Amino acid sequence: MPDVKPAQTHPDALIEIKDVHFAYDERPILRGLSLNVRKGEVLAVMGGSGSGKTTLLGLIGGRILPNKGKIMVDGQNVPKLDRSALYALRTRFGMLFQFGALFTDLSVYDNVAFPYREQTNLPESVIRDLVLLKLQAVGLRGAAGLMPSQLSGGMARRVALARAVALDPMLMLYDEPFTGLDPISTGIVGRLIRRLNDAFGLTSLVVTHDLDASLKIADRVIVLAEGKVYRDLTPEDVRTTSDAFVRQFADGLPDGPVPFHYPAPPLVDQLLGKSSAGEIAP
Amino acid sequence: MSSVIEMIEGLGRSVLSALARLGLAGRFFLAIMMVIGVPLRRFSLLVRELYFSGVRSILIIVVSGMFVGMVLAIQGYEVLQRFGSSETLGVLVALSLVRELGPVVTALLFAGRAGSAVTAEIGLMQATDQIAAMDMMAVNPIARIISPRFLASVVSMPLLACMFSAAGVFGAYLVGVKLIGIDDGSFWSQMQAGVDFRLDIVNGLIKSLVFGVAVGLIAVFEGYYAPPTAEGVSSATTRTVVTSSLAVLMLDFVLTVWMFRGLNG
Ligand SMILES: Nc1ncnc2c1ncn2[C@@H]1O[C@H](COP(=O)(O)OP(=O)(O)O)[C@@H](O)[C@H]1O
Ligand SMILES: [Mg+2]
Numbered sequence: 001m002p003d004v005k006p007a008q009t010h011p012d013a014l015i016e017i018k019d020v021h022f023a024y025d026e027r028p029i030l031r032g033l034s035l036n037v038r039k040g041e042v043l044a045v046m047g048g049s050g051s052g053k054t055t056l057l058g059l060i061g062g063r064i065l066p067n068k069g070k071i072m073v074d075g076q077n078v079p080k081l082d083r084s085a086l087y088a089l090r091t092r093f094g095m096l097f098q099f100g101a102l103f104t105d106l107s108v109y110d111n112v113a114f115p116y117r118e119q120t121n122l123p124e125s126v127i128r129d130l131v132l133l134k135l136q137a138v139g140l141r142g143a144a145g146l147m148p149s150q151l152s153g154g155m156a157r158r159v160a161l162a163r164a165v166a167l168d169p170m171l172m173l174y175d176e177p178f179t180g181l182d183p184i185s186t187g188i189v190g191r192l193i194r195r196l197n198d199a200f201g202l203t204s205l206v207v208t209h210d211l212d213a214s215l216k217i218a219d220r221v222i223v224l225a226e227g228k229v230y231r232d233l234t235p236e237d238v239r240t241t242s243d244a245f246v247r248q249f250a251d252g253l254p255d256g257p258v259p260f261h262y263p264a265p266p267l268v269d270q271l272l273g274k275s276s277a278g279e280i281a282p
Numbered sequence: 283m284s285s286v287i288e289m290i291e292g293l294g295r296s297v298l299s300a301l302a303r304l305g306l307a308g309r310f311f312l313a314i315m316m317v318i319g320v321p322l323r324r325f326s327l328l329v330r331e332l333y334f335s336g337v338r339s340i341l342i343i344v345v346s347g348m349f350v351g352m353v354l355a356i357q358g359y360e361v362l363q364r365f366g367s368s369e370t371l372g373v374l375v376a377l378s379l380v381r382e383l384g385p386v387v388t389a390l391l392f393a394g395r396a397g398s399a400v401t402a403e404i405g406l407m408q409a410t411d412q413i414a415a416m417d418m419m420a421v422n423p424i425a426r427i428i429s430p431r432f433l434a435s436v437v438s439m440p441l442l443a444c445m446f447s448a449a450g451v452f453g454a455y456l457v458g459v460k461l462i463g464i465d466d467g468s469f470w471s472q473m474q475a476g477v478d479f480r481l482d483i484v485n486g487l488i489k490s491l492v493f494g495v496a497v498g499l500i501a502v503f504e505g506y507y508a509p510p511t512a513e514g515v516s517s518a519t520t521r522t523v524v525t526s527s528l529a530v531l532m533l534d535f536v537l538t539v540w541m542f543r544g545l546n547g
Binding site for chain 2 (some may be wrong): 061063087088090091093095097098099101102103104114115118119160
């Protein structure tokens, strides 16, 4: 009994997604997803692996097109934009990819300088100051001369964050910013996300399956399941709710509404050779 | 009966998917052409790729050219002296190199040395989301990453083929004149008289240019569309070498037929 509220037109919504359907080939990933993201909030998007979280970010960024539905960002319908309008909109986005996606042939400094060099006509001396300020903000001014291969996972994520906020975006998209980080790095990145959001008046969408980390920084948590927004909660709700699905997620239970087992014939049948042999590898 | 149908179905499917891939490559080529001005305006982008693809291939090209030239001299001398015309060795070697071996062997070596590296590099950039990240930063990856690498291949190929031929001629000179003892003067003067600028040198350059387009396109295409996994990138790298080599040899045949049409008519 998913209790999704119908999407209303909020005047304070930066992103309005209405009834979006998306399928890879024949396999439906999103099935009528609707979602509003308010200006200034940090929204955590949760959901199991393969629930379509990265797909959702791709749709918002206009990298993939929905089969059906509207995706309004700051009053523009993303799937309908032509290339130059889309690129104009994207200069106001910052995106942090799952593993940072730093350019491996450029140094830390040049990675952060990249957006300025490509999108502005600023002189190198000004770019230098801006890059150092951004690196200072993520605590890595001292690493400016390193190459991406010399960074730890957490440092790479922070450099990518400095690069993502270089052009002072209005919207930040984070894809699994905590994956593969140790607890200290997770805390650092989480606080940075919150601090950047509040200091620069951004709006942030944080896709993650790390519940603890997202509860610490999010204003609101949505849970994706079955291609829809399955739950829309405050962090407080998540801690107290008795909803079986959210509890399974929150408490890390192996079995529940999300089954532990991949669909299979009954074990006894298969062991006794009653089900067809084609279902297991010889 | 049903197995025959299945076979025909399978054949049809693979023909269709090959055609679809060819169409995709054609669209990709057009997309590159739309932004080919970018590496010309921002010359530093092109220079970097010229260095990695072209300059770093010079050594292997020159050494291979030397050896091919030396072998040509030995083989050619053996045949020519039967007809008592060993002083024409210079022409034979120069024509073989400039018309055929220079462009073709250079393209094959270039595909293995530089083309595969370009495919692997772009494939890895794709697999690690670097291309997606660039696209999300509103920088067109076709303009910024793909077109300089493609153009570098087109520009490098004729230059490398010239170096290959020059090294080959030098190798033939070493073996033919210094070692076997053919007359120095007739080696060079016969060569000068026997090689036509328009028919031989320009045609050889045209071949190289076409091979540069083919190898460059295959290398960037395979990298860009490589599945974002370790196996995906490694098999794309292999495909670049195999497909480029086949394409070069087939194009060479077509171009040779076209260039020497009407010679016997
Ligand atoms: N390019 C693609 N082609 C086909 N299927 C894909 C592709 N990308 C992702 N998928 C599939 O779509 C589903 C959703 O993917 P994704 O949005 O990346 O999930 P999440 O980020 O929530 O883990 C997954 O099952 C994945 O296998
Ligand atoms: Mg994902």
